Structures are given as structure tokens and as C-alpha cells.
Amino acid sequence: MQRTAEQIEHDLLWPIFHTSRKYWIAVGLATSLVLAGVAAFGYQLYAGIGVWGINSPVFWAFDITNFVFWIGISHAGTLISAILRLCNATWRRPVTRCAEAITVFAILIGGMVPLCHIGRPWLAFWMIPYPNQRGIWPNFRSPLAWDFFAISTYLTGSCIFLYLPTIPDFASVRDAATGFRKKVYRALALGWQGTPRQWQRLEIAMHIMAIAIVPVAVSVHTIVSWDFSMTLVPMWHSSIFGPYFVVGAIFSGIAALILAMALLRKLLRLEEYLKPIHFNNLGKLLLTMSLLWFYFTFAERMTAWYGNTPSEMAVFWVSIRQHFAPLFWIMVFCNFIIPMPILASKRLRTVTGTAIASCFIVVGMWIERFLIIVPALDHKFLSYSWGTYRPTWVEDTLMAASFGAMALLYLLFTKFVPMVSVWEMKVGLQPHPGFPLPVPAEEQHHSLILEGPLPTDVAE
Amino acid sequence: MKVLYALYPGPDAAQDAVDSLRAAAADLKFDAKQIVIVSGEPHEGYEFTDSHTTSAPYRWAVLGGICGGTCGYLLTTISQKAYPLVTGGMSITPVWTNGIIVYEMTMLGAILTTLVTLLIGAGLPNFKGVITDPEIATGKILVGVVGPPESSQPELEKRLRQAGATQIKYASAPNS
Numbered sequence: 044m045q046r047t048a049e050q051i052e053h054d055l056l057w058p059i060f061h062t063s064r065k066y067w068i069a070v071g072l073a074t075s076l077v078l079a080g081v082a083a084f085g086y087q088l089y090a091g092i093g094v095w096g097i098n099s100p101v102f103w104a105f106d107i108t109n110f111v112f113w114i115g116i117s118h119a120g121t122l123i124s125a126i127l128r129l130c131n132a133t134w135r136r137p138v139t140r141c142a143e144a145i146t147v148f149a150i151l152i153g154g155m156v157p158l159c160h161i162g163r164p165w166l167a168f169w170m171i172p173y174p175n176q177r178g179i180w181p182n183f184r185s186p187l188a189w190d191f192f193a194i195s196t197y198l199t200g201s202c203i204f205l206y207l208p209t210i211p212d213f214a215s216v217r218d219a220a221t222g223f224r225k226k227v228y229r230a231l232a233l234g235w236q237g238t239p240r241q242w243q244r245l246e247i248a249m250h251i252m253a254i255a256i257v258p259v260a261v262s263v264h265t266i267v268s269w270d271f272s273m274t275l276v277p278m279w280h281s282s283i284f285g286p287y288f289v290v291g292a293i294f295s296g297i298a299a300l301i302l303a304m305a306l307l308r309k310l311l312r313l314e315e316y317l318k319p320i321h322f323n324n325l326g327k328l329l330l331t332m333s334l335l336w337f338y339f340t341f342a343e344r345m346t347a348w349y350g351n352t353p354s355e356m357a358v359f360w361v362s363i364r365q366h367f368a369p370l371f372w373i374m375v376f377c378n379f380i381i382p383m384p385i386l387a388s389k390r391l392r393t394v395t396g397t398a399i400a401s402c403f404i405v406v407g408m409w410i411e412r413f414l415i416i417v418p419a420l421d422h423k424f425l426s427y428s429w430g431t432y433r434p435t436w437v438e439d440t441l442m443a444a445s446f447g448a449m450a451l452l453y454l455l456f457t458k459f460v461p462m463v464s465v466w467e468m469k470v471g472l473q474p475h476p477g478f479p480l481p482v483p484a485e486e487q488h489h490s491l492i493l494e495g496p497l498p499t500d501v502a503e
Numbered sequence: 504m505k506v507l508y509a510l511y512p513g514p515d516a517a518q519d520a521v522d523s524l525r526a527a528a529a530d531l532k533f534d535a536k537q538i539v540i541v542s543g544e545p546h547e548g549y550e551f552t553d554s555h556t557t558s559a560p561y562r563w564a565v566l567g568g569i570c571g572g573t574c575g576y577l578l579t580t581i582s583q584k585a586y587p588l589v590t591g592g593m594s595i596t597p598v599w600t601n602g603i604i605v606y607e608m609t610m611l612g613a614i615l616t617t618l619v620t621l622l623i624g625a626g627l628p629n630f631k632g633v634i635t636d637p638e639i640a641t642g643k644i645l646v647g648v649v650g651p652p653e654s655s656q657p658e659l660e661k662r663l664r665q666a667g668a669t670q671i672k673y674a675s676a677p678n679s
Contacts (some may be wrong), residue, residue, distance in 0.1 A: 145655075192604050193603075199614060200614045203614060219640070236629070239540050242545035244621050246545060252562045255614050258610065363635075467544075
């Protein structure tokens with residue numbers, strides 16, 4: 044049933060003014076994970092980074108896996124939202140805010156991982172490029188410096204991309220709120236009124252942002268891939284890594300978005316807005332990305348196998364047949380074999396079906412990141428330098444905490460911002476220029492005449 | 504100063520009201536700029552919204568991008584020459600890697616300029632107060648005149664009613 048503007052306003056602002064018990068339980072669970080992570084990080088600061096399982100030759104492991112994974116997840120939002128906005132896909136309206144919020148929080152979490160890794164996070168400002176008396180100048184040839192620029196640009200752009208269309212909704216909350224809350228939203232709404240000039244400028248700004256953010260999003264994950272492919276480590280030094288990482292990022296990002304939407308519609312009573320059709324459409328996208336992921340994984344491995352370079356084959360076989368084989372095949376099952384039948388079948392491409400497939404994909408993509416990094420490092424060139432890696436409880440806890448932090452930030456965000464754009468949903472009530480309103484019953488006999496062959500002059 | 508306004512259920516009626524007010528502006532001794540329109544969502548395809556269309560933000564975004572890219576170029580090349588690292592015979596200012604920084608800063612420049620252009624163009628932030636009505640949340644469109652002359656108010660009310668308003672309201676203007 045078509046909802047009225049009043050109902051939309053009521054439904055979408057409801058979660059801001061009311062909190063369910065389920066919500067508090069979810070916040071409690073996420074907070075406990077974050078607190079565990081804070082404790083583990085405190086222990087790491089006290090005892091030193093030696094409490095991690097990393098050692099020669101594997102200096103990058105869980106932390107960089109988490110970094111790549113979360114930056115990949117961040118592709119869910121801004122990129123997908125921007126593409127859908129540019130295509131003027133009207134079904135995007137309830138989805139975009141959920142997606143854009145994922146981006147901002149995933150980048151924040153991804154950006155915190157290198158801070159943990161450097162061991163002395165209070166010296167992180169050394170990365171910032173400014174002339175200094177220490178004689179240390181950031182090396183612009185280093186992929187890590189590129190990361191700094193790319194991720195900070197993407198974070199800035201994503202925050203703006205999230206904030207701009209939220210301004211009118213902040214104004215809606217301002218008008219509905221009282222007391223201190225009204226003051227907060229008055230500040231957030233920046234005095235938005237809703238004049239035609241303001242709407243026009245907002246739409247133009249969103250259009251420009253959508254155009255600008257797509258290449259930035261693609262560049263970010265390409266640059267993250269260059270952290271690896273600019274080195275001469277076997278299986279890393281590959282020109283396919285850029286698109287391979289971007290495809291993987293979009294793949295995991297869509298899966299995370301579906302999971303977040305499935306949870307939100309239950310927690311925030313958004314069933315009338317996040318409908319099965321949205322999961323169906325995103326499920327189709329996920330299916331496409333699953334096929335693309337398989338293609339890139341196959342192409343990457345196939346090239347290495349055909350080249351038959353001893354150093355690459357060592358990594359190739361250790362990940363497929365030997366030490367890491369269980370993880371490799373779990374990855375293939377999670378990313379391709381299990382999701383394919385679910386997503387390919389229209390009957391199974393439901394809210395539950397796509398959420399189950401997404402769960403597997405999120406797990407599979409985390410494993411994929413791990414398998415890109417660790418086997419290559421511990422079987423690098425000469426066999427005397429080979430080693431093994433096992434994560435410690437500190438790394439496990441930090442990884443779990445990163446998921447908890449994502450959930451917590453997202454849940455808190457839902458208490459302050461309508462998770463479905465109120466004004467965009469109201470725009471959806473307006474008749475589309477290409478699809479006029481249904482013809483009233485008393486006028487239908489006129490339209491029936493037009494259902495026959497067109498008159499010659501019209502057909503011409 | 505006060506605002507005289509009416510609420511309309513749809514953009515067609517709002518357009519009629521705006522046209523009627525504009526036509527009468529000179530006779531009723533107020534400026535067309537005093538006409539205020541407020542809605543809870545954008546309405547495309549109507550003269551009262553499309554008259555604000557402009558391509559200036561696009562040009563500003565391009566200019567911002569050029570400025571950002573120039574800053575990126577200067578940041579990399581000047582610093583690399585000022586603090587030369589040992590490169591083993593390779594270029595001190597490599598185009599390929601510097602290009603990445605230049606690219607990111609170009610996009611950052613365009614993004615930040617877009618934000619600034621929006622804020623200036625939309626008159627934000629504006630903490631002096633806003634003209635609003637609770638019924639806007641229900642999809643109604645507010646059309647009115649800020650600071651209408653006392654002598655013209657009956658005629659303005661009549662015109663707003665003729666366009667389909669059922670109720671005329673008065674409120675104090677935010678800047679008064």
C-alpha cells in the first residue's frame with residue numbers, strides 16, 4: 044500500500060524518538076566486543092607488538108587483512124549509492140543512507156588498523172606530510188603514502204556524501220523534536236528551510252559528488268592493492284590486482300549492505316521501506332559480483348600456474364593443496380559455491396536467502412584477504428626463509444572488536460539519523476514524468492482506444 | 504516583520520499561487536524576491552523550482568579540482584626537491600607516483616569546492632531562524648510573502664485562496 048508523506052515522516056523518525064529492547068541488546072553485544080578489543084589493545088600497548096603472532100617472514104597478517112577487508116567493505120556504500128544515483132535508479136531511495144553510513148564507519152575502522160599496527164600510535168602524525176625538524180619526509184613513492192592520500196580523500200568525500208542529503212532530514216527531526224534535541228538538530232540542519240533554491244543546489248551538489256566519488260572509490264581500492272602489487276613478492280606482483288581488489292571490495296561491500304539492511308528492517312521496524320524487492324535487486328548485483336570474483340580469482344591463479352615460476356608455484360600449491368588448502372576451499376565455497384544457487388534462484392533470492400548468502404560472502408572475503416597476504420609472505424622465494432604464522436588471542440580479539448565497533452557505530456548512528464532518507468521517500472510519492480498516475484476508472488475507455496495499433500501519423 | 508502564507512497540497516496549486524503573487528507584485532507594492540516557497544521535498548518540472556537551475560556549481564567543481572591538482576603537484580615536486588631522497592638513479596620527481604597524489608588531491612579539491620558551493624548557494628549555515636509549518640512534513644507546500652505591505656494583505660489573501668488555499672496563516676519572519 045502506498046504510504047502518505049505523513050506516514051513516511053512518522054515511520055522514519057520513529058527510531059530516533061523510540062528505542063526498542065532488541066536495540067539495546069544489540070548495542071550491549073557490540074559494546075562488549077569493543078571493550079574486549081580495548082582491553083586487548085591496552086595489553087598490546089603495555090607489552091609491545093610482540094604479543095601478536097607476526098614474526099619473520101610474516102610481518103603482515105591479521106592487521107593488514109582487517110585493513111584490506113574493511114576498506115573493501117567501505118565500497119558498499121558510497122560507490123553503490125553514487126552509481127545508483129547517477130543511473131537515477133528509483134529503487135535506491137531506501138537503500139542509499141544505509142549504504143553510505145557503512146562506508147564512513149568501515150573506512151574509520153580500516154584506518155584504525157594501521158594505527159594499531161605501528162605499535163606506537165601516538166607517533167602516527169609522522170605520516171602526515173609537512174616539513175619537519177626530524178628530517179623525515181613522507182616518501183611519495185611509497186604506496187603507504189598513497190594510501191594516506193587516497194583514504195583521507197575517500198573518507199572526506201564519503202562523509203560529505205553522507206551528510207549532504209541528510210541535511211533536509213536533520214531539519215525534519217529539528218521540526219519534530221523538542222528541548223536539547225531540537226538544539227542539536229538545529230545545528231546539524233544548518234538552518235535548512237527547504238526553499239526551491241536550496242533543493243536545486245542540493246541536487247546539483249549530490250550529482251557532482253556522485254560523479255566525483257565513483258573514481259575516488261575505485262582509486263582507493265586500486266591503491267590498497269598496490270600496497271601488495273608494487274612489491275616483488277610472489278603472487279603479489281600482478282597487474283590484475285587493481286581490478287581484482289576493486290571487484291572483491293564491491294562484492295564484500297554489497298554483502299555487508301544486505302546484512303545491515305536485513306538487521307535494520309527488524310530492529311527499526313523498516314519492513315515497509317526495506318522491501319524484498321530491494322534485497323532481490325541487490326541479490327542480483329551480488330550474483331554478478333560473485334561471478335566476477337570467480338573470474339578474477341581464476342584468472343589470477345591461472346596466470347601464475349601457466350607461468351610456472353618456482354617461487355609463485357610454491358605459494359600457489361601451499362594455498363591450494365597444502366597448509367592453507369582448507370581455508371582456500373572454504374573461501375571458494377563461501378564466495379561462489381554456496382551463494383550461487385541461492386542468488387541465482389528467484390525463489391531463494393528473498394530477504395533471508397540473500398542475508399544467508401551475504402553472511403557466507405563476508406566470511407569468504409575475509410578469508411580471501413588473508414589468503415592473498417599470508418601464504419605469499421610465508422613462502423617467499425628461498426625455502427630457508429619460509430616460516431609459519433599463527434594468530435594470537437590479541438589479534439583474534441582485535442579482529443572481533445573491529446566487527447563489534449562497526450556494529451556499535453552503525454547502531455548509534457541509527458539513533459541520530461533516519462536510516463532511510465525521509466525526503467527522498469517523499470519524492471518517490473510524486474508521479475514520475477515517464478510514468479503518469481493511473482488513469483481513473485471513468486476515463487479508462489479513452490485509454491483503451493490507444494491500446495490498438497497506433498494511428499499512422501503517430502506511428503511515423 | 505511578518506510572513507503571510509498559505510499551504511497547498513501539491514506543486515500545481517503552489518505554482519498557481521506563485522504565478523498569481525508574481526503577477527501582482529508591482530501592483531501590491533512588494534518585490535517578487537519577498538515571495539517565499541518552502542517544501543519538504545524537491546519538485547522537478549515546475550517553474551518555481553527550475554528557475555533556480557544553474558551550471559555554476561559544475562564550473563566551480565572543475566576549478567576546485569584544478570586548484571587541488573595544482574596543490575598536489577606543488578606539494579610533491581617542491582617537497583621532493585627540498586628533501587631529496589636517495590632514489591638509486593631514478594627520477595627525484597617521478598611522474599607516475601606523483602600522479603597518484605595529484606589525482607587524489609584533484610578529486611579532493613572538486614569535492615570540497617562542491618561543498619562550499621552548496622553552502623554558499625543554499626545560504627547555509629543560517630541560524631537566524633527558518634520559515635516553516637508543521638504541515639510541510641505532511642507533504643504540503645508553503646507559499647507566502649515576507650513582510651507584505653499592510654494595505655496589500657487582503658488582496659494577497661484573496662489571491663492565495665484563489666490558488667486553492669483553505670487557510671491563510673501569519674507568522675513572524677525569522678529575521679525580524
